[in-house]
Each structure stands twice: as C-alpha cells, then as structure tokens.
Amino acid sequence: MAAIDTTGLTKRYGQLTAVDDLDLTVEEGEVFGFLGPNGAGKSTTINMLLDFARPTAGSATVLGYDIRDEADAISPRVGVLPEGFDIYPRLSGRRHIEFAIETKAADDDPAVLLDRVGLSAEDAARPAGDYSKGMRQRLATGMALVGDPDLLIMDEPSSGLDPHGIREMQELVRTEAERGTTVFFSSHILEHVEAVCDRVGVLNEGALVAVDTIEGLRESIGGGATMELTLADSADPGADVVDSIAGVSGVTASGRTLECTITDPAAKAGVVTALDDAGVTIRDMRIEDVSLESLFTTLTNGEGQTETETGSARETATASAMESEVAE
Amino acid sequence: MTSHIPTVARKEFEDAGRSKLLWALIGLLVGIVAVGYTAIWYVDGDASAAEVLGFLGFPLQTIVPIAALIAGYMAVVGERRSGSIKLLLGLPPNRTDVVFGKLLGRMAVVGTAVGLAFLVALVLGAVFFGSVPFVDWVGFALITLLFGVAFAGLAVGVSAGVSTRGKSMALVVGIYMLFVALWELVTAGPYYLLYDEGPPVEAETWYLALEQLNPMSAYTTLASNAIEGSVYPFTFQYGLEDFEASQMTPAERFAGDAPFYLQDWFGVVVLLFWVVVPVAIGYYRFEKTDL
Known part of the structure; x- marks a missing residue:
C-alpha cells in the first residue's frame, strides 16, 4: 500500500x-x-x-x-x-x-x-x-x-x-x-x-x-561537472583527443577554450593526461560542479514543459549548466 | 469515529477564558448589575429584591446579545484567517467537531458570564434588600442564559459561514440592527403597504407571528413571565405601529385564545430557532468550503 x-x-x-x-x-x-x-x-x-x-x-x-x-x-x-x-x-x-x-x-x-x-x-x-x-x-x-x-x-x-x-x-x-x-x-x-x-x-x-x-x-545531469580548459593553441585538435575518453559526454571547442562535460568524476584526470600525452599545453583549468540546483532551475523555469523522461532532463540540465558558465 | 467536540469545546473555553476582551464583557455585565443594585438601594432602600431583579431586564437585553455576538463572531472565521484552523484540522478533529466544539465552547463562555452576573444579583439582592426571590431568580437567569446562548450560537453560525472577519462582523452587526432598529420597518412597513394602516393591537395573525420571531421581544416576553412587573423590549419605534400595541405580547394582542406559536412560551422555540438556523447554514457552508 x-x-x-x-x-x-x-x-x-x-x-x-x-x-x-x-x-x-x-x-x-x-x-x-x-x-x-x-x-x-x-x-x-x-x-x-x-x-x-x-x-x-x-x-x-x-x-x-x-x-x-x-x-x-x-x-x-x-x-x-x-x-x-x-x-x-x-x-x-x-x-x-x-x-x-x-x-x-x-x-x-x-x-x-x-x-x-x-x-x-x-x-x-x-x-x-x-x-x-x-x-x-x-x-x-x-x-x-x-x-x-x-x-x-x-x-x-x-x-x-x-x-x-x-x-x-x-x-x-x-x-x-x-x-x-x-x-x-x-x-x-x-x-x-x-x-x-x-x-x-x-x-x-x-x-x-x-x-x-x-x-x-x-545521474540525469551527468556526473555533475564541466571542465573548462584554456590551451596554448587552438583547441580543435584537443577536442578530438578528449572526445574519445570514457566518462566525457560532450566537448566543445571555441578558440583556445575547450569545454568538456564530465559524467564520470575520474575522467577529469584522464582528460588532462590525454591532452598532455598528445602534446597539448594546458595554460589553465577550471572545474565547475553542476549542482542539482541548476537542474531544479531548469525544470522549473519559465518554459517548464520539460518531459519527465531522463534523457531530455539531461540535455536541459547540461545546457543550463553551460549557460551559467558562460554567464560567469 | 469518536467525537472530538468536547475536546475542542474545552480548549475553546480555556482559550476564550484568557481573552481580555471577554473578561471586559464579564466585568461590564457584572458591573451593570452591581451599579444598578447599588443605585436602586441608594434611591429606594425599601424596594423588594424581586422588584429590583425585574429592573435588570432592561440593561441585560441590550448588553447580553452584544456580549454574546462579540464572543462568537470570530469563532471559526478568526481561526481561518489566522491559520490556526489548519493546525486544528490537521489533528483528528474534523470540520463538524470544530463548528460544534466552538459552538459549545463559546456558549459556555457566555453562559458563565451571565451566570456570574446573576450570582452577583442574588448576593446583592440579599445584602441590600434583605430577601432572596429564588424562584424568580432561577427562572429569569435561565431565560437570560438561553437568550445569551442563542446570540452566541447565532454569531458562531455566522462565523462558520463566511470567509473573512469583516463579513462576519458586518453580518452580525446587521442582524443585531435588524432585531433592534429595523424590525418595525421590516414588519410593520409591509403591513402598512398591504392594509393602508399600521398594525393595530389586534393585527393580522401573520404579523403577530412575525413579531413573535424577534428574539428581543421573545426574551422580554419570557422574562416578564418570570419576574414581578414587566420587561419591555428595547427596540426603535418609527410610529408605524401603535405604541400601546408595541408594548404588548403577541398572545395579548390576539383576539381569543392564541395559537401555540403566538403564546408566550413559544419564545423559547424562537430563541432556539436563532441558534439552529444560523448554525445550520454556517455549518453547511463551512463543510463545503476550501480553507
């Protein structure tokens, strides 16, 4: 009952x-x-x-x-x-x-x-x-x-x-x-x-x-972190390297900045090592935990008509996490 | 399901017992009795205690209903506005328990106030005027008790049926005004329009029945039967009705033997009517409403 x-x-x-x-x-x-x-x-x-x-x-x-x-x-x-x-x-x-x-x-x-x-x-x-x-x-x-x-x-x-x-x-x-x-x-x-x-x-x-x-x-918001790496040169080659690492669900490269969405916390170190092995120089690195708060905000913000299904919740959560990064 | 009415009533009585306003009302009632007795004793020390008891009818018919209405008009709606009703209804008592528990609790409060006033009257009567008119006293006290309790019930009924304090106060004041200030207009007015004359002493039966329905005159009629002398109803006069007629009871005005509903004792039914109907309406509305 x-x-x-x-x-x-x-x-x-x-x-x-x-x-x-x-x-x-x-x-x-x-x-x-x-x-x-x-x-x-x-x-x-x-x-x-x-x-x-x-x-x-x-x-x-x-x-x-x-x-x-x-x-x-x-x-x-x-x-x-x-x-x-x-x-x-x-x-x-x-x-x-x-x-x-x-x-x-x-x-x-x-x-x-x-x-x-x-x-x-x-x-x-x-x-x-x-x-x-x-x-x-x-x-x-x-x-x-x-x-x-x-x-x-x-x-x-x-x-x-x-x-x-x-x-x-x-x-x-x-x-x-x-x-x-x-x-x-x-x-x-x-x-x-x-x-x-x-x-x-x-x-x-x-x-x-x-x-x-x-x-x-x-889980639905993907392990809860995004990594932002500032590289010495164009980030595009780095993106190819990182994309294949398990536990990284998404990569975007813009200019010299590489942004990775991490689903498995252990993958963070993997990202750094892989880039280093590939001869990419990392100038700076910032890790932002995606909080449940941002999911909550996404679910309850304006449009609000998000499906309860996990997949789309993941997408919106990630998207909002990225937005908040950009805003900072 | 066990009823929680007594538990709610007891809490209610205890809560009201700590209210300063209520004690002010009790003080007023007792004070009027004390001052009245002392004044009469000062002016006319030879009066009998029974006569002096009759004097009480005039102030009591004004003060008791006002006190009772004040004691009751916030009973349910006050808790609704403050939100304490959520605490109460979150516990096992349901809406029925709340309405009837409050009804009993507030009635008990008004009953206590009236009882205290009469106790003082009994003692002062014995002290100042040297006698204890016990039968008169008991009868008069019971009638006044019923009178007070009826108005408390009316007010609790109103308080259950409305959603804001303002509405409750407006309704309660309006009803009191109807009884005291507007009754003649509302009853004798139509009579005048229908028959081209104000109601005479021997007015139509329907009119006398309507007159009987006023709790103020029901009280004074009943009280006049219990004490020496008469208690006259204190209501506004507009001259639509013959003054002499307005001082008589419906039974006295009826030619021949009055039907039961015009007889003096029927005043008890009238007073109960003014409890039952408002409480029934208020309860019905309260049961249906969203809090």
Missing part, C-alpha cells in the same frame, strides 16, 4: 489551474521531497490530501484511505505541519501539545516531545503568542509528532528556521524515517530536500516535471 497515491488530482480556481492532473505515488517508509517554486501547487496538493481543499477532479488516498470519504480515518494516523498556520496565542506551548495528545488519544509525554523539537520547559510554559516564527514552527512540529504517526506531512518545514534549526529539522526527519515513518515534505529550496530525501518530485505550474531519487537526478 502506498502512503500517498494520487490519480489525476486536479484543482482549479476559476480560470487558474493550481494542480493539474497529478499522478503521484509515495511509498511507505520513504522520505519524499516535494519540490517546486512558490506557487507551483505544492500547498494546494497538500491541502487536498488533508481535506482542507476539495479536488476539482481526480482522487487520492492517504495510507490507503480516500481523502474525501475517509478523511476521518486519515488524520489520527498522520502528523501534519501545515503551511501558513498559526498557533493559539493565549495558550501555552505545553497546552498545544497536550491538546494534540488529547485529540489523538495518545500517551505521549509532552515534556519529551517539547524537548525533541527544542523547546525548553520555560518556553513551553509561556503563551505561544510570545513565540518567534521559528519557535512556532517547532511547536507545530511537536504537535505533528504526537501519537507516533505513520506518515508525516510537512509543508515547507524549514520556513522561519535558521540554518541550525534547519539541520535539527533534517535530523528529526531522519530519526522519524528510521522509526519507519513515511515523511512527505515540501520545499522550494532544493538543498533542504537533498540532504534527507530518498526521492523527490518536482512540481511546476501544477504538474510533476520529474520524479526520481537524488542519485537518479544526479
């Missing part, structure tokens, strides 16, 4: 299509990162899964329960950190946790949960209205953890957190995943997802543009 399974899930607001025919499966036990720029439809999707908003078309199940007909069976088994939430300003942090425990009929110790999310006993005794954004986020995370949920749904969990808080949040996601909890979380920042996710889905303009493992995505 999939933890989350959507079929043709669609949400339209008048003319605007916020989520467009979404087919997404999140397997039990995995940490799934739901990526996309602001306004891509991540929150709308999550809101539909939680029955905050109703689909225009399509259907979905969470932990095997239909999101519309069996919503009441879902919420006791799920921990939710919603986006754009607020706390009850007059109630203490501890009371918030206690309330979550009451509703879930759980036997958690509020002190333990508060400690897990990094709220001290003094903080917990204060009205939550005095809390900073980060503390509110921590409190809501604590509420989500009540009752050891089978599935954690977190919408932009890193918003309002400082780098330290983000690391703690990632640590928490890892711990939960080790306990067997499925974690589904959204973010518009790739690096927050990269560190903890088994798989990511990239959403753009309401449609999934890629679903893959982090490694898969890395």
Whole structure:
C-alpha cells in the first residue's frame, strides 16, 4: 500500500489551474521531497490530501484511505505541519501539545516531545503568542509528532528556521524515517530536500516535471561537472583527443577554450593526461560542479514543459549548466 | 469515529477564558448589575429584591446579545484567517467537531458570564434588600442564559459561514440592527403597504407571528413571565405601529385564545430557532468550503 497515491488530482480556481492532473505515488517508509517554486501547487496538493481543499477532479488516498470519504480515518494516523498556520496565542506551548495528545488519544509525554523539537520547559510554559516564527514552527512540529504517526506531512518545514534549526529539522526527519515513518515534505529550496530525501518530485505550474531519487537526478545531469580548459593553441585538435575518453559526454571547442562535460568524476584526470600525452599545453583549468540546483532551475523555469523522461532532463540540465558558465 | 467536540469545546473555553476582551464583557455585565443594585438601594432602600431583579431586564437585553455576538463572531472565521484552523484540522478533529466544539465552547463562555452576573444579583439582592426571590431568580437567569446562548450560537453560525472577519462582523452587526432598529420597518412597513394602516393591537395573525420571531421581544416576553412587573423590549419605534400595541405580547394582542406559536412560551422555540438556523447554514457552508 502506498502512503500517498494520487490519480489525476486536479484543482482549479476559476480560470487558474493550481494542480493539474497529478499522478503521484509515495511509498511507505520513504522520505519524499516535494519540490517546486512558490506557487507551483505544492500547498494546494497538500491541502487536498488533508481535506482542507476539495479536488476539482481526480482522487487520492492517504495510507490507503480516500481523502474525501475517509478523511476521518486519515488524520489520527498522520502528523501534519501545515503551511501558513498559526498557533493559539493565549495558550501555552505545553497546552498545544497536550491538546494534540488529547485529540489523538495518545500517551505521549509532552515534556519529551517539547524537548525533541527544542523547546525548553520555560518556553513551553509561556503563551505561544510570545513565540518567534521559528519557535512556532517547532511547536507545530511537536504537535505533528504526537501519537507516533505513520506518515508525516510537512509543508515547507524549514520556513522561519535558521540554518541550525534547519539541520535539527533534517535530523528529526531522519530519526522519524528510521522509526519507519513515511515523511512527505515540501520545499522550494532544493538543498533542504537533498540532504534527507530518498526521492523527490518536482512540481511546476501544477504538474510533476520529474520524479526520481537524488542519485537518479544526479545521474540525469551527468556526473555533475564541466571542465573548462584554456590551451596554448587552438583547441580543435584537443577536442578530438578528449572526445574519445570514457566518462566525457560532450566537448566543445571555441578558440583556445575547450569545454568538456564530465559524467564520470575520474575522467577529469584522464582528460588532462590525454591532452598532455598528445602534446597539448594546458595554460589553465577550471572545474565547475553542476549542482542539482541548476537542474531544479531548469525544470522549473519559465518554459517548464520539460518531459519527465531522463534523457531530455539531461540535455536541459547540461545546457543550463553551460549557460551559467558562460554567464560567469 | 469518536467525537472530538468536547475536546475542542474545552480548549475553546480555556482559550476564550484568557481573552481580555471577554473578561471586559464579564466585568461590564457584572458591573451593570452591581451599579444598578447599588443605585436602586441608594434611591429606594425599601424596594423588594424581586422588584429590583425585574429592573435588570432592561440593561441585560441590550448588553447580553452584544456580549454574546462579540464572543462568537470570530469563532471559526478568526481561526481561518489566522491559520490556526489548519493546525486544528490537521489533528483528528474534523470540520463538524470544530463548528460544534466552538459552538459549545463559546456558549459556555457566555453562559458563565451571565451566570456570574446573576450570582452577583442574588448576593446583592440579599445584602441590600434583605430577601432572596429564588424562584424568580432561577427562572429569569435561565431565560437570560438561553437568550445569551442563542446570540452566541447565532454569531458562531455566522462565523462558520463566511470567509473573512469583516463579513462576519458586518453580518452580525446587521442582524443585531435588524432585531433592534429595523424590525418595525421590516414588519410593520409591509403591513402598512398591504392594509393602508399600521398594525393595530389586534393585527393580522401573520404579523403577530412575525413579531413573535424577534428574539428581543421573545426574551422580554419570557422574562416578564418570570419576574414581578414587566420587561419591555428595547427596540426603535418609527410610529408605524401603535405604541400601546408595541408594548404588548403577541398572545395579548390576539383576539381569543392564541395559537401555540403566538403564546408566550413559544419564545423559547424562537430563541432556539436563532441558534439552529444560523448554525445550520454556517455549518453547511463551512463543510463545503476550501480553507
């Protein structure tokens, strides 16, 4: 049984299509990162899964329960950190946790949960209205953890957190995943997802543009580097030499500059050695790692209609990596 | 599925109990009782505690609904705007639990305020006027409680049915104005157009039934039955209706034996009507909406 399974899930607001025919499966036990720029439809999707908003078309199940007909069976088994939430300003942090425990009929110790999310006993005794954004986020995370949920749904969990808080949040996601909890979380920042996710889905303009493992995505952008070599003479002879090296997927020569797209990190040394053997003098060399960020940017930039198929994703990623090189 | 209504109601009561606005309202209610009793005692120390209790009807019919509307009009929509409803609905309580939990919680808050005011009245009555009109007191307190709870319910219903705070406030104020300031225009106006005269004492039955529907007069009619003397409804008069007639209850105005829906006790049904209908509409709209 999939933890989350959507079929043709669609949400339209008048003319605007916020989520467009979404087919997404999140397997039990995995940490799934739901990526996309602001306004891509991540929150709308999550809101539909939680029955905050109703689909225009399509259907979905969470932990095997239909999101519309069996919503009441879902919420006791799920921990939710919603986006754009607020706390009850007059109630203490501890009371918030206690309330979550009451509703879930759980036997958690509020002190333990508060400690897990990094709220001290003094903080917990204060009205939550005095809390900073980060503390509110921590409190809501604590509420989500009540009752050891089978599935954690977190919408932009890193918003309002400082780098330290983000690391703690990632640590928490890892711990939960080790306990067997499925974690589904959204973010518009790739690096927050990269560190903890088994798989990511990239959403753009309401449609999934890629679903893959982090490694898969890395592969699809080709080992992750470009080499730029400045030679003593025309680069054209060098291009022929380098082109035959395994692990180099593309070479372009312009003037005295040779640009190689590397798919296997070990090929970098091979490039240098081969050129040297061929009597080509290397004046300078620059290596640029292609980050997932650039893939993400490509997938979610303007045109956005990139196929999910790996081949074309590779091309676009490489192309964008080159563009950014040129820009520098 | 277990219901989470009591859990939500308890949280709601606790949360509202920390609201300064609410304590100000309770202070106002209790204060009016205290000041009124002291003033009457100062002017006329020989009055009986039962008579003085009757005096409360006038301020209470104005303050209680306003307090109750203020206590309720933000109940659901306030959480929707702030976003705390997402935290709440992310937990096991569903929308039904939220609406009815809030309804009960806010009703309990208003009930507490009314209860405190009457407790003060009972004590001051005994201290200043030397007697405890217990039966009158219980009856009057229960009627006022129902009155307050009805307005709290009305407000919670409105708050569930709209998407912004502004709309909720506008609707709640509008409804209150309808009851207090516009009722005669809305009821006696058409009567005038239909019959070329304002409603006389013995007006048409439909008109009397309509009169009966105003929760303000339902309250004063019920209260007049519980206490010594009469409580008159405080509503704007435009002179469309005979002044004498406007001071009478529909049952008194009906020639012969009034049908059940014009009798005084029917006011209880009227007050319940003003809870059930707004809550039903609000709940229906809230169930359907996207948050």
